[in-house]
Amino acid sequence: xxxxxxxxxxxxxxxxxxxxxxxxxxxxxxxxxxxxxxxxxxxxxxxxxxxxxxxxxxxxxxxxxxxxxxxxxxxx
Numbered sequence: 555x556x557x558x559x560x561x562x563x564x565x566x567x568x569x570x571x572x573x574x575x576x577x578x579x580x581x582x583x584x585x586x587x588x589x590x591x592x593x594x595x596x597x598x599x600x601x602x603x604x605x606x607x608x609x610x611x612x613x614x615x616x617x618x619x620x621x622x623x624x625x626x627x628x629x630x
Contacts (some may be wrong), residue, residue, distance in 0.1 A: 558600035559620065560613035563593055574599065577617060 561574035561583070570586040576599065585591055585604045596613035597604035608616075 556600065557620075558598045558605060560596050560608060560616050561599040561604070562613070563591055563595045563597060566591065566593065572604070574604075577621075 559576055561576045561581070563572050563585075564575050564580070565573040566585070567573060567582070570584060572583055572585045572591065574581055574583055574597065581599075581602075583599060583602050583604055585597070588597055588604045588607055591597070591604070591607065596608050596610055598606045598608055
């Protein structure tokens with residue numbers, strides 16, 4: 555199963571790359587598919603590529619839902 559997850563842009567890098575944070579976990583991704591990104595923006599991340607920019611409220615709601623689903627899966 556593949557998921558696209560929200561990530562916060564921490565640093566814009568050369569060659570249309572960026573350092574992002576996914577719930578505190580850092581990763582270098584391509585942002586070639588998304589225009590006008592700034593530090594602090596949220597993107598939808600899928601297999602190393604930012605697919606779209608989303609607002610912070612939507613990102614936080616999605617991350618909360620993913621945490622809730624993970625907690626349900628961890629119960630015996």
